[in-house]
Amino acid sequence: MEDTLVRALAYNGSVRVSAVVDTHLVQEASKRHDTYPVAAAALGRSLSSALLLSWGLKGEGLITLRIMGDGPLGAIVVTANAEHTVRGYVQEPHIDLPLNDKGKLAVGQAVGEGYLHVTKDIGLKEAYTGTVPLVSGEIGDDVASYLLQSEQTPSLVAVGVLVAPDHSVAASGGIIIQAMPDCPEETLAVIEENLTKVKPVSTLVKEGASPETLISHFLPETDIQYLEKTPVSFKCSCNREKISGLLKSLGSEELKDILAKEGKSEVICHFCNQPYYFERSDLELLLAEITNEKN
Template identity: 55%
Template sequence: MNDYLIRAVAADGSFRIFAARTTKTVEEARIRHNCWPVAAAALGRTMTGALLLGANLKGEDILTLRVLGEGPLGAIIVTANARGEVRGYVQEPQVHLPSTPEGKLPVGAAVGKGHLHVTRDLGLKEPFTGNVELVSGEIADDLAHYLTVSEQTPSAVSLGVLVETDNSVVAAGGMLLQRMPQASEDTLEKLEQNLAQLPPVSSLIFQGETPEEMIQRVTRGMDVKILESSPVSFCCHCSWERLENLLVGLGKEEISSILEEQGQAEVNCHFCSEKYHFKREDLMKILDRIEGERTP
């Protein structure tokens, strides 16, 4: 079953709702970064959240989530685009903490106190960035808080990642519900009742429930129109050329020092852990390029 995201709206325009299955996407990220369970859950929730928040992106728009917590996981950085492509990493992927008394992964404790930054690059002169303090570190609560406080859009967010005993991700997904100004009290009451009865998203995904069926659970008793279904996936656009440009940006002195001390360089992409090896001759060409760019 491939990963995908559903966009839907109430027939009367009183709310919009997004739901996604991201199991394969999150599992690929876990494998690439060799994440232990709590890191896989935190990264997977953030990636899923980015896809849900970015569901209305257009063209070359990019959304970036930065969860900067003081806990042992360190920073979590994720970007998503209009094509449903997402990538991300957690600063300390091999972190272990004991489960909560309820038997759940302690994501909140692993993230800790800190701030959530949301940047929307819509191709304008300056990207828009909003930030709020983390309210729990559990990611879903923090995203809902951000949307309600910073973007003035009352929202409910549910995110889940189920990790097996062999560390593999066997279910991941999420849902985002946003209330529109014209929503009636009756509509709000129905939504609240349905949300209160919603099982954990990860368990629904694990049982084979689709994003459409999850939306039906939350909107039971209301008329909803499905707008679009689109694939989502882990995708990083790093390349030899981009990493070469990064090395050029280090300047002549730094590249000369690498040549003298190591004779070669290995550059890792933070987002996907892909390794790029630059031999001596590659670094010499980079030096020539730097010299050429400095020549008037």
């Protein structure tokens, strides 16, 4: 099944819901960054969260999640845009931890304590950043805390990644359920009571669930009004031109220094791990461009 994101309303519009099944894109991110299982789970949950939170982005809009924990994984940074593409990385992908006391990948322990920063750039002049302390480092809880504290929306967030013994991503998906201000208490009670019966998202996805199936598991006894269904994918916005610009921004002295010491340069994009090679002649060209731009 193709990676898909679905947005909908339920309970007469008093609840809005986004659900995603994104196994392929999380597998691609995991492969690009050569992640070990706990890093794959943390990165995958973060990528799913970014997609789920990207509701309402238009044009050049971008949402960025920065999970800055003090655990061994280091920072996790992911972005999602209005075209429903995501990219992201985890600072230390080669972290291995024993399973936690529930027999699950120890994502919370690997992330540690710290902060979640969510930056929403909806194409206006100023981007808005909300920051909350990490609740558990399990990502889902932390995103729910952000939605409650920063956007005053009581929310349920479930994101999950199942990593196979060979370290490949066997299943990934997520769901965010948000109570609108007019949501009746009884509706919330129905949703919460039902939660105890729902299997983990990653299990449902492994069993073949689509985003619509996830919604029907999490939101019982209601008509769903579907608003949007769209393919999602991993895609980085880096290219040689941008990396050239980055090298030029180092300035002519720094470039001369690289030429003298190494004679060439390799720049790796953080977000997608794509290497860009600059030979001596390429660097000399960039240097010439800097000189020309100054005159």
